[in-house]
Amino acid sequence: MSQKTEKPVLSGQRIKTRKRDEKEKYDPFGFRDFILAGLNSAGTDLEAIWKFLDQAGSKVDYRRYGEVLFDILIAGGLLVPGGSISQDGSISQDGDKLWKTNACVFEAPEDMVSMRNYEQVFIKLMRRYKYLEKMFEEEMKKILLFIKGFSDIERIKLARMTTLWISNGSIPPTVLQVLTNEHLIKDGLALEFLIELFVTYKQEVGNAHLLTVLKKGGLEGRLMDFLPPNKRTEENLRAQFEEKGLSDVVKLHLAQASQEAKRNLEIQLHDDFNDNKNMKEIISNIKELSSKHDIPEHEIIVLVWTVVMTQVEWNKKEELLADQALKHLKQYSPLFSAFSTTARSELALMLKVQEYCYENMNFMRVFQKIILLFYKTDVLTEEVILKWYKEGHSKGKTTFLEQMKKFIEWLQNAEEESESGEDED
Numbered sequence: 001m002s003q004k005t006e007k008p009v010l011s012g013q014r015i016k017t018r019k020r021d022e023k024e025k026y027d028p029f030g031f032r033d034f035i036l037a038g039l040n041s042a043g044t045d046l047e048a049i050w051k052f053l054d055q056a057g058s059k060v061d062y063r064r065y066g067e068v069l070f071d072i073l074i075a076g077g078l079l080v081p082g083g084s085i086s087q088d089g090s091i092s093q094d095g096d097k098l099w100k101t102n103a104c105v106f107e108a109p110e111d112m113v114s115m116r117n118y119e120q121v122f123i124k125l126m127r128r129y130k131y132l133e134k135m136f137e138e139e140m141k142k143i144l145l146f147i148k149g150f151s152d153i154e155r156i157k158l159a160r161m162t163t164l165w166i167s168n169g170s171i172p173p174t175v176l177q178v179l180t181n182e183h184l185i186k187d188g189l190a191l192e193f194l195i196e197l198f199v200t201y202k203q204e205v206g207n208a209h210l211l212t213v214l215k216k217g218g219l220e221g222r223l224m225d226f227l228p229p230n231k232r233t234e235e236n237l238r239a240q241f242e243e244k245g246l247s248d249v250v251k252l253h254l255a256q257a258s259q260e261a262k263r264n265l266e267i268q269l270h271d272d273f274n275d276n277k278n279m280k281e282i283i284s285n286i287k288e289l290s291s292k293h294d295i296p297e298h299e300i301i302v303l304v305w306t307v308v309m310t311q312v313e314w315n316k317k318e319e320l321l322a323d324q325a326l327k328h329l330k331q332y333s334p335l336f337s338a339f340s341t342t343a344r345s346e347l348a349l350m351l352k353v354q355e356y357c358y359e360n361m362n363f364m365r366v367f368q369k370i371i372l373l374f375y376k377t378d379v380l381t382e383e384v385i386l387k388w389y390k391e392g393h394s395k396g397k398t399t400f401l402e403q404m405k406k407f408i409e410w411l412q413n414a415e416e417e418s419e420s421g422e423d424e425d
Contacts, residue, residue, distance in 0.1 A: 024061075029088065031065040032078050032099075039072070039103040049103055050121050057129055066135035067142075073121070074143060074158070075150075076104035083149020105161050106154045112204060115157070119164045126170065133170070140165070140175045147179075147189055155189070159196035166213060167205045173217030180225050191226045191240065199244050211252055221256040223249070261293030262303060269307045283338045298348040301339045305352050308332050314362070322366045326373050333377035346384040349374070351394065358396040367396075368403040382411045 038056055042048035062069060071078050077085035077100040087099045101107075108114045126132045140162070147155050165171045176197070179190040201210045214220045224232050227240070234254075241250045268289060272282045290300050312328050315321045329336075340346045353370055357363040374380040389401065389408050 026064070028065060028068045028078060031060055031068055032072065034060055035069060035072050036077075036098050036101050039101045040098070042103060044103065046117055046121055050124050053121070053125055054128055062129050063131055066132050067139055069132075070136060070139040070143075072101065072104065073125075074105045074161075075154075076100045076102065076106055079143075079146060081146075083146030105157055106150070108157065110153060110157050110160065112160065112200075115160050115164060118161065119168065122165070122170060123168065136165075137171050137175060140171050141178050144175065144178050144193075145181055145184070147193055148184060148187065155193055156196055159193050160200045163197050163200040163204060167201065167209070173213045173219070176217055176219060177222075180222070185226060186228055188228055191228075194226055195240065195244050195246070198241075198246055198249060202246070207248055211248060214249065214252060220252045221260055223253045224257075258293065258295060258299075261289070261295055262299065265289050265293075265295065265300070266303055266307055269304070270310075273307070273311055279332075279334050283335060286339070297339055297342060298345045301336065301345045301349045302352045304332075304335060304339055305349060305356070308335070309356065316362070318362050318365070321362050322369055325363070325366050326369060329370060329373060330377065333374070333379055336374065336379045337377065340379050343381075343384050343387070346380050347388060350380065350384065350388045354400055355395055357400075364396070364399060365403070367400050368407060371404065372407060382414075386411060 035056065038052040039049060042052050068078055075083075075085060080086045085100055105115075105118055108118050122136075126136060143158070144162075147158065150158065162171070162176075166173050176194065179185075179193060181190070184190040184193075198210060201213065211220075223241075224237060227237060234257075237253070238250050241247070241253075265286065268285060269282070272285060277285075286300065286304075289295075290297075308329070312324070315324050336349065340349055350371065353374075354367060357367040357370070371380065371385065375382070375385065385404075386408065389404060
């Protein structure tokens with residue numbers, strides 16, 4: 001089989017390349033100068049600014065210089081690390097250096113009407129050049145890291161514009177997570193920026209939408225991370241946010257923190273059981289953790305029930321299940337008793353037992369026996385059991401009321417006899 005021989009190449013021969021294959025030199029300063037000249041010609045007329053930007057997209061490469069473009073539209077010039085504007089490579093126009101423009105967010109009035117007018121420039125630009133949307137998200141992650149280099153009023157304007165960009169979907173709320181940068185937190189700038197943004201969002205879009213943004217941004221459980229390390233207390237966080245009328249944000253944070261604490265408590269309880277720790281030590285650990293995170297007792301007792309019921313593989317034969325369940329629960333009665341010291345906690349436990357028995361069919365006939373066990377071991381009082389019978393029942397109402405009927409009658413008779421005895425005395 002014949003092989004194609006390569007043609008000899010003369011030494012020093014130049015290989016021609018097509019013009020379209022030649023990569024244009026990256027020249028951010030040249031791009032900047034072109035954009036600055038056009039913006040300065042447009043002045044403060046936002047419609048003229050938009051028309052220039054629209055037409056410029058066909059003359060210069062926004063795909064390549066999108067970051068520079070957004071630097072200019074936000075800060076007025078080409079940003080360098082730290083947040084200052086570069087004066088390198090500037091050109092002269094009428095004897096003046098051209099390195100910055102006033103046609104930008106930082107030079108606009110800080111009132112929301114002006115901010116919304118500038119918002120329209122960004123919306124139109126990204127609708128016209130869709131590829132800029134992803135670039136804008138990356139740009140904002142960079143810009144937010146530079147806020148230390150901006151003035152107080154520039155940070156306020158940026159926070160307000162960021163509010164508008166998040167609310168209109170130009171950027172996701174997750175970009176705010178970059179504010180947890182150590183140097184921004186240490187100086188209190190991250191918290192200051194976040195609070196300004198939250199206040200603006202509440203005023204402009206509404207409280208319900210603000211709380212939704214917190215959840216979508218994964219921030220509801222991370223608010224403490226924005227406080228300087230030496231000020232990370234619940235009291236300080238509450239004071240900072242409530243002072244600005246953000247009490248609902250605090251409530252959401254506390255709810256999330258409580259959920260996280262309960263997950264940790266559940267893990268702790270599993271570990272204590274697996275390590276075969278004695279009941280006194282387990283109770284002490286739960287009390288310490290619940291006190292630290294302010295978890296109410298009626299939530300703890302439900303969690304205790306849930307974990308206890310996962311500690312055994314239940315017999316599938318219904319006739320053997322009751323004895324197994326009662327034997328298992330009896331050994332944990334001191335634990336249940338330690339966290340059912342209020343009527344609310346007792347009722348929460350009863351309702352949880354009822355729900356469990358209803359959702360696990362093999363336990364349907366065991367409900368009354370479990371309640372009787374808890375009554376005998378002083379976990380539940382007759383007052384709460386009678387209250388449940390009158391008004392607390394929900395799932396499986398008919399079945400469980402029928403099961404409890406004789407026991408309730410016995411309790412009522414015992415109560416009447418006790419009252420009768422007291423009257424005779």
